[in-house]
Amino acid sequence: xxxxxxxxxxxxxxxxxLFLLAAGFxxxxxxxxxxxxxxxxxxxxxxYIGLQVIASVHQFWAAVVVAAIALxxxxxxxxxxxxxxxxxxxxxxxxxxxxxxLIIANVVLWIWGPISHTMMSPRGLTGAVHVGSLGFPIxxxxxxxxxxxxxxxxWYMQDRTRxxxxxxxxxxxxxxxxxxxxxxxxxxxxxxxxxxxxxGVAGVIGAPxxxxxxxxxxxxxxLTLIVVVVGGTGYIQGTMLGALVIxxxxxxxxxxxxxxxxxxxxxxFLAVLLLRPSGxxxxxxx
Amino acid sequence: MSDERKRSxxxxxxxxxxxxxxxxxxxATTMQDAGxxxxxxxxxxxxxxxxxxxxxxxxxKIMIYGLFATSLxxxxxxxxxxxxGHAAFFGAGAYTAAILVIKLGITSFWxxxxxxxxxxxxxxxxxxxxxxRVFGVGAGAVNPIYFLLATxxxxxxxxxxxITIRPVTGGSTGLxxxxxxxxxxxxxxxxxxxxxxxxxxxxxxxxxxxxxxSSHYGYALRGIHDNEKRMQALGYNTWLYKYTxxxxxxxxxxxxxxxxxxxGSSVIPSQFAMATSDISFLxxxxxxxxxxxxxxxGSIFYVGIEYVVSIYLPARWPxxxxxxxxxxxxxxxxxxxxxxxxxxxxxxxxxxxxRAVPRLWRREIAxxxxxxxxx
Numbered sequence: 001x002x003x004x005x006x007x008x009x010x011x012x013x014x015x016x017x018l019f020l021l022a023a024g025f026x027x028x029x030x031x032x033x034x035x036x037x038x039x040x041x042x043x044x045x046x047x048y049i050g051l052q053v054i055a056s057v058h059q060f061w062a063a064v065v066v067a068a069i070a071l072x073x074x075x076x077x078x079x080x081x082x083x084x085x086x087x088x089x090x091x092x093x094x095x096x097x098x099x100x101x102l103i104i105a106n107v108v109l110w111i112w113g114p115i116s117h118t119m120m121s122p123r124g125l126t127g128a129v130h131v132g133s134l135g136f137p138i139x140x141x142x143x144x145x146x147x148x149x150x151x152x153x154x155w156y157m158q159d160r161t162r163x164x165x166x167x168x169x170x171x172x173x174x175x176x177x178x179x180x181x182x183x184x185x186x187x188x189x190x191x192x193x194x195x196x197x198x199x200g201v202a203g204v205i206g207a208p209x210x211x212x213x214x215x216x217x218x219x220x221x222x223l224t225l226i227v228v229v230v231g232g233t234g235y236i237q238g239t240m241l242g243a244l245v246i247x248x249x250x251x252x253x254x255x256x257x258x259x260x261x262x263x264x265x266x267x268x269f270l271a272v273l274l275l276r277p278s279g280x281x282x283x284x285x286x
Numbered sequence: 287m288s289d290e291r292k293r294s295x296x297x298x299x300x301x302x303x304x305x306x307x308x309x310x311x312x313x314a315t316t317m318q319d320a321g322x323x324x325x326x327x328x329x330x331x332x333x334x335x336x337x338x339x340x341x342x343x344x345x346x347k348i349m350i351y352g353l354f355a356t357s358l359x360x361x362x363x364x365x366x367x368x369x370x371g372h373a374a375f376f377g378a379g380a381y382t383a384a385i386l387v388i389k390l391g392i393t394s395f396w397x398x399x400x401x402x403x404x405x406x407x408x409x410x411x412x413x414x415x416x417x418x419r420v421f422g423v424g425a426g427a428v429n430p431i432y433f434l435l436a437t438x439x440x441x442x443x444x445x446x447x448x449i450t451i452r453p454v455t456g457g458s459t460g461l462x463x464x465x466x467x468x469x470x471x472x473x474x475x476x477x478x479x480x481x482x483x484x485x486x487x488x489x490x491x492x493x494x495x496x497x498x499x500s501s502h503y504g505y506a507l508r509g510i511h512d513n514e515k516r517m518q519a520l521g522y523n524t525w526l527y528k529y530t531x532x533x534x535x536x537x538x539x540x541x542x543x544x545x546x547x548x549x550g551s552s553v554i555p556s557q558f559a560m561a562t563s564d565i566s567f568l569x570x571x572x573x574x575x576x577x578x579x580x581x582x583x584g585s586i587f588y589v590g591i592e593y594v595v596s597i598y599l600p601a602r603w604p605x606x607x608x609x610x611x612x613x614x615x616x617x618x619x620x621x622x623x624x625x626x627x628x629x630x631x632x633x634x635x636x637x638x639x640x641r642a643v644p645r646l647w648r649r650e651i652a653x654x655x656x657x658x659x660x661x
Contacts, residue, residue: 035431037438082616091368092615094434095567098370098560099611106605218560222442225435233431262450266443273416273436 002134007255008248013140013209015247016147020202021220022227022239023154024195030171030234031191034083035093036075039199040221041101046071046203047212048112051119060122060204067200075196076189101217109214116213143205150198154236163187171234223250226265230272232279241280322636323579330485334478343549346481348582348589349488350545355569355581356495357538362567363575364499365531366511371437372566374413374444375536377558378406379543384461384553385454395467395483399544406540410533413440418529438560445558460554467548484545491538496578498534507531539566564611571614574627583629 025039036042046067053063078100086092120126121139128135158164166187169177178184210216223246231242246265253261272279330349334342354376361367382402386392417436448455455461466474467483475483498504509517510524517524547553556562565588573584591610595603618626625631 029431035434082612085616086620089620090431091434092620094368094370095571096612096615098564099608099615102564102604102608102611106602106608110602110605222439225439229432229435229439259450262446266439266446269439270416273432274419277419277432 002132003255006134006136007252009136009140009144010255011248011251012244013143013147014251015243016144016151017202017206017209018223018227018247019147019240019243020150020198020205021224022231022243023150023236024198024202025224026228026231026233026239027195027198028192029228031167031188031195032079032083033088033090033174034079034192035090036078036083036097037094037221038078038097038101038104038217039224040219041104041217042071042075042196042199043203043206043220044108044212044214044217045074045104046200047119047207047210047216048108048117048203049200050204050207051112051117051212054119054122060125064201064204067204068197069200071200071203072193072197075199076193079192101221105214105217112214114214116211117207118211119207121208139208143209146201146205150201151236151240158236163191167191223265226269228279230268230280232281235281238279238281245280321640322633327489334481339477342481343477344589344593346484346549348585349484350542350549351565351569351589352582352585353488353491353545354539354542355566355573355585356492356578357535357542358566359570359575359578359581360495360499360507360535360538361528361531362570363580364504364511365507365528367528367532368434368567369437369532369535369563370434370560370567371439371441371563372535372539373558373560373562374437374441375406375410375539376543376546376562376566377441377444377448377553377555378402378409378536379540380547380553380557381448381455381461381543382406382540383544383547384464387464388461389454393465393468395469395548399541402540402544403537406543407533407537409444410536414529414532418525418532438563441558441560441563445555448555448558455555456553458555460552460557462552464547464551464553466551480548484549487541487545491541492582495534495538499578503527564607568607568611568614571618572610572628574629574631576623576626577629577633579633580627580629583632584627587628 021039021043025036028034028036028039049067049070050063053066054060057063078097082096082100083093086096121137125139125142128137129141130136156164158167166177166182166184169182170184170188174184210220227239227242227246229242230245231240232238245268249264249268250261253264330345333345337345354372357375358369358372361369379402382405383398386398386401392398417433417440448460449458466476467480468474469483499507506517506522506527509520509522510527514524543557546557569581569584569588571584572587573580573582588610591606592603595606599606620626
């Protein structure tokens with residue numbers, strides 16, 4: 001039982017990393033209509049940039065900020081030079097971004113080598129909080145805290161702000177929104193940048209937990225896709241629920257039944273596809 | 287009956303998709319095109335007599351990848367079902383054949399091929415149900431994102447299965463040491479004989495696919511590509527058409543997998559995964575989705591580039607491969623369907639030659655009686 005609590009915290013922190021990734025992915029898709037399969041590779045790039053910054057200036061927060069800004073720039077360049085010209089051609093966008101992720105993965109391999117890097121938890125966040133005989137790693141609590149903060153901000157933005165209203169309107173009917181005189185292009189660009197920056201933040205914050213290795217992009221992309229399909233696109237609550245289900249299943253599965261743990265998330269994935277194709281909480285996008 | 291039915295299908299498809307039926311998009315087959323096919327087939331047939339064996343192994347690879355990509359083009363180019371997980375069937379075929387030979391000791395190539403066809407059809411039938419559940423009806427073609435995500439996940443799921451059940455599949459290192467193919471005549475096939483086996487099987491498969499796509503069924507698929515709602519209004523069960531075309535594509539993908547397992551004499555889990563699916567859609571885009579032989583043309587370019595890179599810059603291959611994908615996507619004029627990919631280019635070049643060469647000929651021998659125009 002006590003072990004289950006610690007595993008639960010691990011699962012929760014993993015779920016929040018998945019949430020940061022999947023939120024960026026489904027924001028870019030929902031708002032821009034852009035299918036960005038390079039999201040996993042961008043996460044990896046964020047992790048490596050974070051590692052590099054920490055190695056040179058020893059500042060965790062600087063690494064988070066630099067990675068977020070760097071990824072926003074890279075992501076926007078990707079949009080400006082390529083994806084913009086493929087508007088409304090989702091399969092082509094997918095193929096293109098797969099190509100881009102291959103390039104990113106190989107460049108990362110070229111620069112940083114094939115070895116798996118581990119990032120130390122930043123100073124002040126090492127160690128554990130002891131409750132009775134249980135030790136909860138502080139860093140995991142910190143990740144959960146950041147995740148909750150981002151979730152609250154995104155939720156607030158979606159439901160309570162003008163930007164959120166514009167986004168929801170644009171998802172329903174983009175042409176109508178634009179014809180009402182709303183600068184949808186500006187809003188969607190900002191949200192796209194936010195989604196990219198989230199991938200960078202997730203990369204740096206997640207690196208002490210997931211590690212950093214050149215093939216991590218594919219693994220995380222896959223988990224992101226599963227989260228998005230299970231949770232559904234369009235609502236931040238759906239993404240969170242999907243991340244929670246997949247993160248928890250994966251962590252508990254690995255802790256208790258490691259031999260078949262891999263397939264728990266797949267079973268959920270297939271079940272959701274069959275029974276509720278629009279996701280647990282999602283807009284009917286088709 | 288069947289002739290009448292075909293005519294009526296072509297007529298209804300013509301209502302739904304005038305472009306496709308008039309041959310403006312897929313390029314009407316002419317006698318000249320039949321000429322290209324014959325000439326190319328004869329060249330490929332005679333090639334092993336003149337070239338060193340490493341080149342003929344490249345040609346074998348071109349044929350296998352070409353078959354694989356053409357099977358993807360059935361659903362991608364004709365029925366407009368963009369699948370990112372076509373390697374699921376390729377891997378299924380390869381693994382089935384390898385397991386039969388290595389683990390069960392069944393050495394007959396034909397039995398392996400038959401079982402692999404059944405297995406890949408079964409996998410396609412099973413995965414098709416959840417996949418087409420999210421593909422939706424009618425407007426599904428407008429927003430195929432969930433379908434894309436699901437197909438990526440299927441291929442990866444199968445590769446994880448292959449990694450996990452180690453006793454059967456050899457785990458993450460796969461199975462190596464697949465022996466040379468036995469097709470029933472005496473000893474195992476030599477490399478040259480295998481070349482001809484791939485050639486014959488490839489021609490049969492391409493012919494079957496071509497027949498399927500030029501039947502009433504194929505015209506219905508083109509109609510779905512252009513206007514699915516209209517096809518539904520005309521009384522077609524479009525779900526069934528898409529689902530069956532997915533299974534057909536899966537079977538031919540599986541056959542390509544079987545050939546590849548004998549070609550490379552090993553199987554690895556990544557044959558199910560994105561790495562292999564990437565190849566299939568790069569070939570389709572390189573060659574063009576609108577011409578039946580487009581993916582084969584793409585295959586020639588791809589294998590050539592891969593060979594050169596594997597000699598000079600093997601470590602940077604993913605970078606170049608990704609760059610190829612980006613260039614292919616960005617260079618394709620997506621709004622002008624006749625000019626997508628290299629396939630139509632080759633076709634147009636051939637047709638231009640067909641007009642220009644006889645003209646030159648006539649000019650040179652102006653005094654002589656003008657030669658009859660060839661077919």
